[in-house]
Amino acid sequence: MFTLEEMLTIEHIAVENLSPNRVLRIRRITTDSRNVKPGDAFVAIRGERFDGNRFVDAAVERGAVCAIVNEGLKHTKLRVPLIRVKDTTRALGELARLHRRKFDIPVIAITGSSGKTTTKEMVHSVLKTKYNVLSTKGNLNNHIGVPQTLFRLKKNHEVAVIEMGMNHVGEIHYLCEMAEPTHGVVTNIGKAHLGYFKSIEQVAEAKGELFDWIAERGERVGFINMDDSLVVRQSKKVRNKITYSCSRSRAAMQSRLERVDAKGQPVIELTSKGWKKPVTISMRIAGIHNISNVTAAAAIGKEFGISPGEIQSALQNFKPVSGRLEVSRISGVTIVNDAYNANPESVMSALETIASMDCRGRRIVVLGDMLELGTSSRSEHKHIGAALLKFQCDMLLTVGTYTKHLNNAAKIKEKIHYDDKRQLIQQLSGSVQKGDVVLIKGSHGMRMDEVVNELVKYLKPKT
Known part of the structure; x- marks a missing residue:
């Protein structure tokens, strides 16, 4: 090395x-x-x-x-x-940059408020049909994780896909100085990590550092989500743009929702200039919001010479990343494990997803706090609570500090708030019935995966 x-x-x-x-x-x-x-x-x-x-x-x-x-x-x-x-942290970054410069290969950087990891995995799935791809393991996307990924680069790699996260100004720029991306995509800009910033516009500027870095270096390419006005605004300086959209017909890669199946999985149609005919993809991942991630991956795949058929096959066979709208059915109960992380936009997307799923019992929503929202924490939790009724939620179980405000704002008859996660687990296990759909979600620090694991353990047939 x-x-x-x-x-x-x-x-x-x-x-x-x-x-x-x-x-x-x-x-x-x-x-x-x-x-x-x-x-x-x-x-x-x-x-x-x-x-x-x-x-x-x-x-x-x-x-x-x-x-x-x-x-x-x-x-x-x-x-x-x-x-x-x-x-020593800076020294680690210097070594990572030194190692990256040994390889004259494309590096695709992916950032955004949500969907980074899913999009990264989708891009990997598409590109590996033609290339030997290195990509970030899990979500090792910070000033320690990005160097660890770059150190894994070897002579046989033909392209790298690097996920970049941030919670303060300058972090994305620092990671770009290290990874020197040739291509970049900002999936979206939302309220995640808002507690570290004064406004969502400041979040946008921090995420937009990826586009700034690309714009300052000539022929590098930015993939632009035309459905997000903040992303579009941040990309103005980028000279080489490849656009994608779920709603705009002039985008280079366009997707259109045809229907959503009983599992909440969208069926979409992709079209792009140069393709002889549209491509239909029956997604194996739930959530309408994931259509944007699929469209981004398709746009990147096309730019890298992947055929429409190979893009279709890769994305149609893509399965969700663990803890991100991962759907399983145990003893007649459908568990939607979205416990890895949470922010206002991703919670609303998850609620929209379970509302679209076939449910013969009750829709039970189990939520932990959304963290890192700063002074907006109370209002954002209240907003989610007020919106629950329109998503056909029958039962609400919450745990944490801020979800108390969410629970109070929810116009749902059957709702309980807990300060202790163990009590919540007991209540959920004792009340869940065959035919129920259970959504479990919260910020990573809330460890809502523990709720998922205990519920799975309870529902599994005893031998």
């Missing part, structure tokens, strides 16, 4: 224990001392609750041949090269 000499090109303060062997080969870069293997370099990252500098000795014991540490690290008993830097 690196030689020691290459690693010394990053900005550093001092180097200790430098041997004459500057061509010492570094097999891998890692930030977790528990995962170090012989030949690795260990980067001692500092976080709010941990300090990797405390584990340098352990990393060396496990076989690390080099370590990047903060300038203030005291002990000097180690005999491997120590590269002292002001900021």
Whole structure:
């Protein structure tokens, strides 16, 4: 991956224990001392609750041949090269950029308030029909996760798909400096992470840093969601635009909803200039909002030379990512597991989805707090509560701090709020019946996946 000499090109303060062997080969870069293997370099990252500098000795014991540490690290008993830097996180990013520059391949960056991971997985599914694709694992999309993805680049990779997340101004720009994308897409702009910003317009500017980066670098390409006015506004400077839309006939890639089946899965028609005829896709993922993600993936696929038939096959066989509108049926109960994360837009989309599903029993909605909404937290939860009635919700169970306001605003007869998740699980398990459709959703920090797991355990036939 690196030689020691290459690693010394990053900005550093001092180097200790430098041997004459500057061509010492570094097999891998890692930030977790528990995962170090012989030949690795260990980067001692500092976080709010941990300090990797405390584990340098352990990393060396496990076989690390080099370590990047903060300038203030005291002990000097180690005999491997120590590269002292002001900021080990920045050093990690520099190394990631250094490694990325070894590969002359397209890099597609994907950001947005929601749908990033699903779109990334869809794009991967489409592109792998023709290319050897590297993509972000899970949602490792921050200043630590993006380097980890870039370090996985190898000579046989032909294209990379990098998911980028953010919760403050400048973060997307920093990730772009690292990954140097040739193509970029902003899926949408909504209220996720609003607590870190003064307004949704400021959120848009922060997400738009991807388009700014692309616009400043000539021939790079932006994929523009024409159905989101904030995305369109942020893309104005992009010279090479490929548009997509679920409603506008002039977009380069267009989709049209034909119908929604009993499982809440859309059937759509895709059309694009240069295609001889439209392509029909029977989606295997629920939710009308996912049509936009499919359309984006199709637009990217076409730009990369994937045939209409291959795009159709890849997207028609695409299954949802775990915890994102993942539908399962156990003992006659339909569980809609959307527990991975939540923001106002994604909650409304999930409610719209279960309203479109065939239900012979009750529609039960189980919600945890939507976090990181700042001063808008109370009002956004109230807004969701007031909207529940139109989504044919029969029963509402909530847990958390802000969902109390949601529960109070809901005009539903059967509703209960809990401060304790265990009590909610007991109530849900005791009341669920055959034919019910149960939606479970909340921000990642609420760990609503625990509710899903306990409900599944309760419903599974006992052997």
